[in-house]
Structures are given as structure tokens and as C-alpha cells.
């Protein structure tokens with residue numbers, strides 16, 4: 420399910436407040452030294468640091 424149009428523009432990484440980028444049904448933080456990947460479940464972004472995947 421695609422994200423609602425315009426939603427990405429208002430979302431920010433809760434850890435560093437950088438912009439997010441949708442990739443493979445995850446929202447990837449674009450912040451340098453952050454890069455957390457947040458899951459999207461049923462079209463709803465889960466912007467919780469505890470739920471985020473750490474970059475390798």
C-alpha cells in the first residue's frame with residue numbers, strides 16, 4: 420500500500436529530525452550518522468526508535 424501523498428514531507432526521523440525516504444516499504448532516515456529504517460505496517464509508518472532497524 421503506498422503512503423498517502425504528501426505524508427513523507429511532514430514526517431521526520433524521531434531520533435534526529437532528518438527527512439525520511441521511502442524505500443522497500445521502509446522509511447529510511449536521510450540523516451548522516453543515523454540512517455535508521457522505520458517499518459511501514461499496513462500503510463502506517465511506525466516512527467518509533469525502538470521499532471527501527473539499525474543500518475548495517
Ligand SMILES: [Zn+2]
Nearest residue numbers: 432435448453
Ligand atoms: Zn534519523
